[in-house]
Amino acid sequence: MYRYDKFSWPNASRGQHRKRIVSVEKNCPTxxxxxxxxxxxxxxxxxxxxxxxxxxVLAGGYWWEGSQSVKRGLGVNRIPALDLTQPRxxxxxxxxxxxxxxxxxxxxxxxxxxxxxxxDNLFIAESQWHELHNLLSRHKxxxxxxxxxxxxxxxxxxxxxxxxxxxxxxxxLQQSLxxxxxxxxxxxxxxxxxxxxxxxxxxxxxxxxYNTFAAMVRKYYPSAKICGPGSAYWPKIGEAGAPFxxxxxxxxxxxxxxxxxxxxxxxxxxxxxxxxxxxxxxxQNAMLNxxxxxxxxxxxxxxxxxxxxxxPHAELWTGESGSAQCGGQPGLSDRWISSxxxxxxxxxxxxxxxxxxxxxxxxxxxxxxxxRVSLTPRPDFWVSFxxxxxxxxxxxxxxxxxxxxxxxxxxxxxxxxxTLMLINxxxxxxQIDSTALGTVVDQYEITAxxxxxxxxxxxxxxxxxxxxxxxxxxxxxDEVAPFIKPFSINFWTIGNSRLS
Numbered sequence: 001m002y003r004y005d006k007f008s009w010p011n012a013s014r015g016q017h018r019k020r021i022v023s024v025e026k027n028c029p030t031x032x033x034x035x036x037x038x039x040x041x042x043x044x045x046x047x048x049x050x051x052x053x054x055x056x057v058l059a060g061g062y063w064w065e066g067s068q069s070v071k072r073g074l075g076v077n078r079i080p081a082l083d084l085t086q087p088r089x090x091x092x093x094x095x096x097x098x099x100x101x102x103x104x105x106x107x108x109x110x111x112x113x114x115x116x117x118x119x120d121n122l123f124i125a126e127s128q129w130h131e132l133h134n135l136l137s138r139h140k141x142x143x144x145x146x147x148x149x150x151x152x153x154x155x156x157x158x159x160x161x162x163x164x165x166x167x168x169x170x171x172x173l174q175q176s177l178x179x180x181x182x183x184x185x186x187x188x189x190x191x192x193x194x195x196x197x198x199x200x201x202x203x204x205x206x207x208x209x210y211n212t213f214a215a216m217v218r219k220y221y222p223s224a225k226i227c228g229p230g231s232a233y234w235p236k237i238g239e240a241g242a243p244f245x246x247x248x249x250x251x252x253x254x255x256x257x258x259x260x261x262x263x264x265x266x267x268x269x270x271x272x273x274x275x276x277x278x279x280x281x282x283x284q285n286a287m288l289n290x291x292x293x294x295x296x297x298x299x300x301x302x303x304x305x306x307x308x309x310x311x312p313h314a315e316l317w318t319g320e321s322g323s324a325q326c327g328g329q330p331g332l333s334d335r336w337i338s339s340x341x342x343x344x345x346x347x348x349x350x351x352x353x354x355x356x357x358x359x360x361x362x363x364x365x366x367x368x369x370x371x372r373v374s375l376t377p378r379p380d381f382w383v384s385f386x387x388x389x390x391x392x393x394x395x396x397x398x399x400x401x402x403x404x405x406x407x408x409x410x411x412x413x414x415x416x417x418x419t420l421m422l423i424n425x426x427x428x429x430x431q432i433d434s435t436a437l438g439t440v441v442d443q444y445e446i447t448a449x450x451x452x453x454x455x456x457x458x459x460x461x462x463x464x465x466x467x468x469x470x471x472x473x474x475x476x477x478d479e480v481a482p483f484i485k486p487f488s489i490n491f492w493t494i495g496n497s498r499l500s
Contacts, residue, residue, distance in 0.1 A: 036397035054105035057364040064327025097139040104146030149185030158205030183227040203250035214259035227262040235280040264319030274326040282329035322360035328367030336448035347408030350395035441495035
């Protein structure tokens with residue numbers, strides 16, 4: 001077996017390499033990681049890894065924690081509006097910033113802006129809208145806003161007017177508030193689930209509404225990017241559920257090219273047990289099976305094909321993604337086992353040509369990076385923290401001949417080196433030969449005591465201690481050794497400036 005020495009924290013600085021004592025498993029296999037000769041280097045948005053706050057959490061709607069059932073795509077518990085001025089929230093946002101912050105979700109199509117239109121209606125108060133923009137300004141975040149579509153009768157589609165949105169745009173412009181990305185409606189192909197069969201828009205009328213929407217947005221914010229249609233995809237079956245709601249391809253064919261800058265889609269690789277429709281239930285076995293990661297690549301390639309055919313100028317973004325639909329699966333989405341799909345999807349998305357990956361969610365639900373009540377960071381927060389500090393804008397394709405080892409390489413943040421991310425999905429230590437990529441300089445490993453652990457270690461430093469300091473520069477680096485632990489996620493800095 002193997003073991004690692006302990007290291008005193010916080011007396012070490014990043015410039016110190018601690019001695020790494022490794023006892024290797026007998027017959028530990030060697031896995032080669034090499035450059036992929038056939039695939040191109042892809043460039044992602046500098047804010048590639050981005051995050052969301054669901055509008056239900058922001059404004060105090062119906063949410064998931066404690067819910068055992070689902071009603072029209074929502075949890076059944078009403079929660080208070082999120083306090084955006086909490087110092088601890090600021091602290092954790094600063095650790096991941098900058099990024100796009102998406103304000104969207106199922107209740108985006110029910111919310112009112114600036115004033116409450118009826119007693120029980122969800123609304124964003126003027127003060128809260130300004131607090132949101134103060135948060136964006138403090139951390140240099142960019143707003144991705146899901147605007148209200150809100151027409152729930154079939155005969156109304158195609159004649160969207162959006163007076164409420166226009167009022168919000170006018171107010172925001174007068175107050176010099178920034179809006180960088182705006183989309184119309186949330187998961188428009190799933191309206192029949194949320195609002196009934198008569199609410200489901202068809203692609204032709206939706207394209208007409210999008211043309212009206214884009215013209216309105218650009219009247220006030222000419223530089224804002226228009227995003228859509230935000231279709232929901234399910235594992236194994238893709239954009240499915242009802243034949244008339246598979247609208248993405250036809251919508252992209254019919255919408256005016258001037259009305260769309262970003263094609264986005266929503267994808268969860270698993271479903272929680274709350275979900276009334278489950279094509280791949282979140283279980284420990286499923287979340288460790290590399291085959292469960294394959295649907296993401298399949299649907300991405302399909303969407304890229306449609307993009308190239310119908311809207312070749314547009315970027316492809318994953319506009320919403322979390323481990324399991326309907327708030328995440330308790331005991332899995334909030335534990336170490338959840339981090340493997342997230343690290344892999346970040347790597348896959350960049351290599352496949354997606355420009356931005358938006359995680360549902362920064363806070364709230366079992367799939368939140370932060371616990372909504374305590375603001376405690378979960379394991380996925382720490383993977384995101386390491387990605388934000390180490391992975392640059394160029395995705396460099398690599399090959400690895402072990403299906404339990406997932407490998408992704410990027411330019412480093414400093415632009416002078418590369419960072420190799422290695423995910424070990426197996427219960428065995430692996431020896432890695434990455435000499436084809438260059439010389440390994442620094443190594444960081446994320447591990448946990450068990451797959452269902454709520455806390456992790458980065459280079460053997462407990463995440464609870466890291467949360468107190470939260471400075472990447474103070475994490476001690478390991479002495480270089482060519483091994484990765486079972487069930488670990490590793491980041492290796494490779495010290496030369498060649499991208500391939």
